[in-house]
Amino acid sequence: MPRPCITLLTDFGWRDTYVGQMKGVIAAINPDANVVDLTHDIAPQQITQGALALADAVDVFPPGTIHVAVVDPGVGSDRRLIAAEVGRQKFVCPDNGLLTFVWQRATQRRAVVLDEPRWWRTSVSNTFHGRDVFAPVAAAWSLGHELTQFGSPTDSPLVEVPVAEVAIRDSAVSGVVLTSDSFGNLITNIERRVIPVGATHVEIEIGGHHLSEIATCYADRAPGEALALFGSTERLEIAVVNGNAAERLNIQTGQPVEVRWRGVQL
Amino acid sequence: MPRPCITLLTDFGWRDTYVGQMKGVIAAINPDANVVDLTHDIAPQQITQGALALADAVDVFPPGTIHVAVVDPGVGSDRRLIAAEVGRQKFVCPDNGLLTFVWQRATQRRAVVLDEPRWWRTSVSNTFHGRDVFAPVAAAWSLGHELTQFGSPTDSPLVEVPVAEVAIRDSAVSGVVLTSDSFGNLITNIERRVIPVGATHVEIEIGGHHLSEIATCYADRAPGEALALFGSTERLEIAVVNGNAAERLNIQTGQPVEVRWRGVQL
Amino acid sequence: MPRPCITLLTDFGWRDTYVGQMKGVIAAINPDANVVDLTHDIAPQQITQGALALADAVDVFPPGTIHVAVVDPGVGSDRRLIAAEVGRQKFVCPDNGLLTFVWQRATQRRAVVLDEPRWWRTSVSNTFHGRDVFAPVAAAWSLGHELTQFGSPTDSPLVEVPVAEVAIRDSAVSGVVLTSDSFGNLITNIERRVIPVGATHVEIEIGGHHLSEIATCYADRAPGEALALFGSTERLEIAVVNGNAAERLNIQTGQPVEVRWRGVQL
Numbered sequence: 001m002p003r004p005c006i007t008l009l010t011d012f013g014w015r016d017t018y019v020g021q022m023k024g025v026i027a028a029i030n031p032d033a034n035v036v037d038l039t040h041d042i043a044p045q046q047i048t049q050g051a052l053a054l055a056d057a058v059d060v061f062p063p064g065t066i067h068v069a070v071v072d073p074g075v076g077s078d079r080r081l082i083a084a085e086v087g088r089q090k091f092v093c094p095d096n097g098l099l100t101f102v103w104q105r106a107t108q109r110r111a112v113v114l115d116e117p118r119w120w121r122t123s124v125s126n127t128f129h130g131r132d133v134f135a136p137v138a139a140a141w142s143l144g145h146e147l148t149q150f151g152s153p154t155d156s157p158l159v160e161v162p163v164a165e166v167a168i169r170d171s172a173v174s175g176v177v178l179t180s181d182s183f184g185n186l187i188t189n190i191e192r193r194v195i196p197v198g199a200t201h202v203e204i205e206i207g208g209h210h211l212s213e214i215a216t217c218y219a220d221r222a223p224g225e226a227l228a229l230f231g232s233t234e235r236l237e238i239a240v241v242n243g244n245a246a247e248r249l250n251i252q253t254g255q256p257v258e259v260r261w262r263g264v265q266l
Numbered sequence: 267m268p269r270p271c272i273t274l275l276t277d278f279g280w281r282d283t284y285v286g287q288m289k290g291v292i293a294a295i296n297p298d299a300n301v302v303d304l305t306h307d308i309a310p311q312q313i314t315q316g317a318l319a320l321a322d323a324v325d326v327f328p329p330g331t332i333h334v335a336v337v338d339p340g341v342g343s344d345r346r347l348i349a350a351e352v353g354r355q356k357f358v359c360p361d362n363g364l365l366t367f368v369w370q371r372a373t374q375r376r377a378v379v380l381d382e383p384r385w386w387r388t389s390v391s392n393t394f395h396g397r398d399v400f401a402p403v404a405a406a407w408s409l410g411h412e413l414t415q416f417g418s419p420t421d422s423p424l425v426e427v428p429v430a431e432v433a434i435r436d437s438a439v440s441g442v443v444l445t446s447d448s449f450g451n452l453i454t455n456i457e458r459r460v461i462p463v464g465a466t467h468v469e470i471e472i473g474g475h476h477l478s479e480i481a482t483c484y485a486d487r488a489p490g491e492a493l494a495l496f497g498s499t500e501r502l503e504i505a506v507v508n509g510n511a512a513e514r515l516n517i518q519t520g521q522p523v524e525v526r527w528r529g530v531q532l
Numbered sequence: 533m534p535r536p537c538i539t540l541l542t543d544f545g546w547r548d549t550y551v552g553q554m555k556g557v558i559a560a561i562n563p564d565a566n567v568v569d570l571t572h573d574i575a576p577q578q579i580t581q582g583a584l585a586l587a588d589a590v591d592v593f594p595p596g597t598i599h600v601a602v603v604d605p606g607v608g609s610d611r612r613l614i615a616a617e618v619g620r621q622k623f624v625c626p627d628n629g630l631l632t633f634v635w636q637r638a639t640q641r642r643a644v645v646l647d648e649p650r651w652w653r654t655s656v657s658n659t660f661h662g663r664d665v666f667a668p669v670a671a672a673w674s675l676g677h678e679l680t681q682f683g684s685p686t687d688s689p690l691v692e693v694p695v696a697e698v699a700i701r702d703s704a705v706s707g708v709v710l711t712s713d714s715f716g717n718l719i720t721n722i723e724r725r726v727i728p729v730g731a732t733h734v735e736i737e738i739g740g741h742h743l744s745e746i747a748t749c750y751a752d753r754a755p756g757e758a759l760a761l762f763g764s765t766e767r768l769e770i771a772v773v774n775g776n777a778a779e780r781l782n783i784q785t786g787q788p789v790e791v792r793w794r795g796v797q798l
Contacts, residue, residue: 013448017323057549076483128498182545217608232660279714283589342749394764
């Protein structure tokens with residue numbers, strides 16, 4: 001078996017030792033696991049942000065990677081804890097919407113409710129299931145156990161966060177800014193596939209700013225200029241070359257974005 | 267031998283390459299070591315904060331894990347450099363108080379002064395013993411060498427930082443806020459074991475705020491409300507549900523906290 | 533073969549999953565690679581800062597370590613992508629100056645232009661070559677392939693960033709502050725070797741402040757006092773004991789520094 005991979009995505013930040021403690025629990029169970037941080041800077045309790053980050057990151061990992069996601073304001077309450085296989089990736093997280101985007105786009109998927117405490121730490125706190133439940137389950141899973149050993153299969157729907165849908169019209173699509181990254185690039189919910197390949201006279205409008213085409217790369221414009229392009233997750237992004245678009249255009253998450261085109265010439 | 271685990275706890279931050287350089291030194295000596303970051307965000311030169319973080323994090327790691335702690339304002343001066351075995355965990359750090367809490371609660375413990383330069387980097391700087399002494403000693407130790415190969419056993423007491431003791435009275439205990447975490451949760455020095463199990467009418471007072479019981483988990487209250495609960499290290503915490511208690515209650519490290527109860531009904 | 537080491541240095545920050553995605557790509561190709569973060573906090577698009585950080589960090593890594601550096605404002609444009617062997621270290625990065633300092637100080641060095649797409653991800657974005665080109669090339673290289681399998685050897689000079697040279701006179705040297713670290717220590721381009729070993733009456737002037745000698749370690753002065761010393765990369769640093777020199781002395785990157793001495797007594 002090649003060295004198994006476990007990822008961690010949380011809202012714990014890097015300042016405390018919480019993430020380190022999860023890695024300690026994993027190391028004690030499977031010292032050979034390769035633990036990778038996806039991010040720990042999800043804003044506190046922002047499940048939707050975590051769900052998006054998870055969905056955008058997991059595809060590049062080797063099949064069988066176990067992704068542990070902990071943005072968990074309900075820790076210690078009666079929300080369900082789950083493990084799931086979705087496509088060729090595996091997940092361990094609270095059932096609070098973190099799997100929304102991963103789950104929706106998959107056809108091969110199944111989940112269990114974590115109800116087998118023998119895999120957990122002997123003493124389970126009410127505030128840190130990341131360390132006491134999710135980490136030990138992921139570590140044990142990485143040793144080769146089967147999904148169904150960790151709990152009972154469930155067919156009841158998982159909790160989902162609201163999803164901002166795009167509105168597609170004849171020669172236009174409306175969406176919103178989902179998030180901005182640390183460069184200040186504004187990432188929207190408008191995916192490349194909803195805009196016809198041969199569309200001409202493309203125009204993008206966002207917060208009173210107008211952009212007159214979709215560029216290929218950041219260097220297509222002069223430093224300081226705004227541009228639109230399809231980013232690394234195939235979503236439309238608004239960027240400022242060598243600058244911070246979120247600050248320069250003064251735009252927040254949720255801001256409407258519209259893309260219009262004149263017609264498709266085949 | 268399973269893959270050995272080495273942890274790093276420093277005040278170096280994540281911005282510079284200092285932590286990366288320590289990992290480079292370790293990789294050159296023991297490529298199989300599993301290096302885990304506990305945290306690098308200890309406030310510069312705050313030894314007490316580092317000592318607490320270390321004590322709260324190490325227990326979950328596999329026996330034999332080597333913890334390297336570097337919060338070291340005296341680097342290059344004549345403070346002692348030590349390695350220690352405390353219970354089933356191992357430590358490498360300056361003798362400046364970083365081991366205080368780990369050392370106090372253990373019975374099985376022994377230390378050596380690092381006075382065997384053959385384990386160090388050939389050229390030792392006066393500003394970066396983390397890279398030049400502690401990392402290579404930890405890496406060599408992880409290869410299976412004995413503690414006493416790294417230096418001379420010492421019986422002289424280790425340096426200790428001042429410890430904020432709780433004052434336990436008949437039906438009350440007084441403590442202080444030790445630190446706040448990145449969620450803004452206020453973590454006190456009042457441990458679960460000092461409050462009788464059957465205590466009723468529990469009241470918590472902190473900075474003019476009154477809380478009337480100890481909750482079980484964050485979701486016990488509505489978003490925005492303050493609550494007290496025992497956190498993942500069995501210490502009393504004051505939190506604001508889905509909010510930042512340190513900011514909302516305007517409370518700093520060192521703030522007195524009092525817990526009172528009416529009587530224990532058996 | 534011992535477990536190969538790959539380092540990552542970027543301006544991606546820790547907040548997004550970009551770094552995690554690069555690690556996912558590497559894990560899928562070489563699960564045994566030991567991936568070490570040098571830093572991801574290079575200021576966005578600041579190639580010179582990245583080039584300096586890289587040059588100061590790589591020497592401690594085991595021979596054959598592959599360093600992936602991605603500060604890449606020109607991503608997706610026609611800048612060259614390169615892989616290089618410099619001394620006993622290996623590098624994968626855009627040809628935009630990131631290798632300047634590493635390259636200048638080496639005699640054994642050779643580079644190829646990455647023009648063999650069979651090593652890349654099947655679908656290459658225009659915004660994230662770190663994930664789509666550099667990570668998979670580094671991972672494949674760590675499996676033992678030869679440099680020349682990844683592209684065509686090039687003899688045309690690599691792009692270089694401007695280098696702030698020191699001006700050495702009879703009994704004085706003038707330089708500048710290159711950067712400050714997270715402690716606020718001001719790191720200059722004046723290296724230990726340019727000041728005669730027996731120099732006396734050494735005086736340092738920076739931004740109107742005068743320091744009258746070069747100290748040995750931070751603890752040589754009282755807390756709050758400024759001092760000059762040679763740091764862990766053998767460069768002259770200006771520090772404030774247990775304080776932040778950049779803030780306290782109000783000094784930015786680029787600030788001139790002068791060191792004068794009276795004479796060398798042999």
